[in-house]
Amino acid sequence: MKITNICCIGAGYVGGPTMAVIAQKCPHIKVTVVDLNAERIAAWNDQDVTKIPIYEPGLSEIVGEARGRNLFFSTEVEKAIDEAQMIFISVNTPTKTYGLGKGMAADLKYIELCARQIAAVAKDNKIVVEKSTLPVRTAEAIKNILDNTGNGVKFQILSNPEFLAEGTAVSDLLNPDRVLVGGDTTHEGNQAVEALVSVYANWIPKERILTTNVWSSELSKLTANAFLAQRVSSINAMSELCEMTGADVKEVSKAIGMDSRIGSKFLNASVGFGGSCFQKDILNLVYIAKSYGLNEVADYWEQVIIMNDHQKRRFAANIVRTLYNTVSDKKIAFLGWAFKKDTNDTRESAAIYVADYLLNEQANISVFDPKVQEKQILNDLNYLGSRSQEMNAKQMTVTEDPYETCKGAHAIAVLTEWDEFKNYDWNRIYENMQKPAFLFDGRNILDAQKMKDIGFVFTSVGKHL
Numbered sequence: 069m070k071i072t073n074i075c076c077i078g079a080g081y082v083g084g085p086t087m088a089v090i091a092q093k094c095p096h097i098k099v100t101v102v103d104l105n106a107e108r109i110a111a112w113n114d115q116d117v118t119k120i121p122i123y124e125p126g127l128s129e130i131v132g133e134a135r136g137r138n139l140f141f142s143t144e145v146e147k148a149i150d151e152a153q154m155i156f157i158s159v160n161t162p163t164k165t166y167g168l169g170k171g172m173a174a175d176l177k178y179i180e181l182c183a184r185q186i187a188a189v190a191k192d193n194k195i196v197v198e199k200s201t202l203p204v205r206t207a208e209a210i211k212n213i214l215d216n217t218g219n220g221v222k223f224q225i226l227s228n229p230e231f232l233a234e235g236t237a238v239s240d241l242l243n244p245d246r247v248l249v250g251g252d253t254t255h256e257g258n259q260a261v262e263a264l265v266s267v268y269a270n271w272i273p274k275e276r277i278l279t280t281n282v283w284s285s286e287l288s289k290l291t292a293n294a295f296l297a298q299r300v301s302s303i304n305a306m307s308e309l310c311e312m313t314g315a316d317v318k319e320v321s322k323a324i325g326m327d328s329r330i331g332s333k334f335l336n337a338s339v340g341f342g343g344s345c346f347q348k349d350i351l352n353l354v355y356i357a358k359s360y361g362l363n364e365v366a367d368y369w370e371q372v373i374i375m376n377d378h379q380k381r382r383f384a385a386n387i388v389r390t391l392y393n394t395v396s397d398k399k400i401a402f403l404g405w406a407f408k409k410d411t412n413d414t415r416e417s418a419a420i421y422v423a424d425y426l427l428n429e430q431a432n433i434s435v436f437d438p439k440v441q442e443k444q445i446l447n448d449l450n451y452l453g454s455r456s457q458e459m460n461a462k463q464m465t466v467t468e469d470p471y472e473t474c475k476g477a478h479a480i481a482v483l484t485e486w487d488e489f490k491n492y493d494w495n496r497i498y499e500n501m502q503k504p505a506f507l508f509d510g511r512n513i514l515d516a517q518k519m520k521d522i523g524f525v526f527t528s529v530g531k532h533l
């Protein structure tokens with residue numbers, strides 16, 4: 069089947085950029101991205117293309133090129149499903165916050181709603197593509213719903229997990245290491261796989277498009293995220309040992325990263341990983357393993373999360389300890405709130421948990437992030453429910469000027485690795501702080517010697533104090 073009309077349900081961090089790139093690279097395909105969130109769709113349609121709801125380098129240019137030509141953003145979900153031959157499901161799959169599997173399993177209610185809606189609307193055969201990250205064997209459940217509640221039309225379910233990283237989404241989509249497509253091993257399944265492969269083949273070399281069975285594809289995505297997060301927790305575990313022994317984690321990671329069997333990526337020690345995916349996907353993996361009675365497998369992967377929580381907590385505790393065991397009524401400046409640089413996404417950001425810890429110690433926190441607004445920062449803290457919204461608003465200030473944020477502070481904590489932080493006038497920042505001026509580099513991006521020469525009491529992750 070030659071695909072000429074695609075619909076994507078979910079206009080988020082995955083659906084938006086992924087579909088924008090498909091539309092740019094396949095001008096012969098009409099791509100409609102739909103979402104229930106009218107505000108989000110309105111933002112995708114903003115006349116000023118720099119105001120689209122997701123910040124990713126290069127994204128607004130691509131949206132500007134394709135939008136209105138063959139890329140459309142709409143709230144008319146049913147119309148888009150009806151018209152499309154291929155429907156991507158790209159909705160959120162958060163960790164369950166209630167009932168069975170609470171705090172571990174993926175909440176698939178949004179996925180199920182999509183499946184039911186597709187079943188109700190479809191009047192001709194459709195290919196349904198799982199783009200969201202899903203527990204292994206979810207395709208079975210989707211197929212069950214579609215086959216039993218549909219209008220007798222035929223559905224093929226494909227798994228096509230997304231491997232983009234936020235902050236580099238556009239270049240990852242334009243030039244992926246690989247694209248993975250999992251499908252049924254029947255004749256119809258193979259045809260559906262071929263249809264999706266031919267979409268990607270418009271810009272991706274065929275040898276980088278990998279086809280597998282559905283279950284391998286679903287599990288590969290969880291496995292990839294588990295391995296990536298595991299590397300971060302592994303180097304972070306070593307960072308604590310470095311601080312005790314006089315080893316320097318940067319030197320250790322360089323030394324091991326030059327071993328081609330290990331490789332150098334994802335070996336930066338830090339305050340801990342964040343983002344909407346790593347924790348959620350590992351918890352999901354742990355839940356699946358437990359549900360098959362594989363307790364050792366579950367415990368092994370759970371340790372990655374335990375280590376990450378420990379790293380965030382000990383970073384915050386170290387601030388309190390260093391500031392003479394109290395931060396009560398002291399001003400602590402945060403540089404960065406996003407979970408990593410070059411994104412405005414704050415989900416599960418380490419900054420949220422460090423802030424929560426310090427607020428419990430009665431600190432006053434002032435935040436600057438180049439891409440995150442005050443409303444989001446307060447929402448993130450209020451969501452934790454650790455104290456009243458009024459208290460959060462009272463103890464937190466957010467400014468649009470980093471020098472203002474740091475003015476009069478007892479300590480600065482760098483929580484996101486934004487490049488611009490490296491180039492600030494650190495002399496000016498130092499002059500305007502309380503003394504001693506403490507600086508905690510949670511991302512190891514600043515020049516330690518330079519900071520010490522200016523006069524800061526400087527601490528980085530994984531270096532002997």
Ligand SMILES: NC(=O)c1ccc[n+]([C@@H]2O[C@H](COP(=O)([O-])OP(=O)(O)OC[C@H]3O[C@@H](n4cnc5c(N)ncnc54)[C@H](O)[C@@H]3O)[C@@H](O)[C@H]2O)c1
Nearest residue numbers: 078079080081082103104105158159160161178200201230
């Ligand atoms: N963010 C990432 O870097 C990333 C990378 C790879 C995979 N993933 C996976 O992709 C999926 C989506 O993640 P995201 O970050 O884009 O989430 P997101 O929360 O940014 O976007 C999901 C969107 O789906 C919409 N939605 C939910 N139910 C809907 C429905 N029934 N009909 C229409 N719209 C609906 C929501 O309103 C929301 O705008 C998740 O499973 C995630 O694990 C994310």
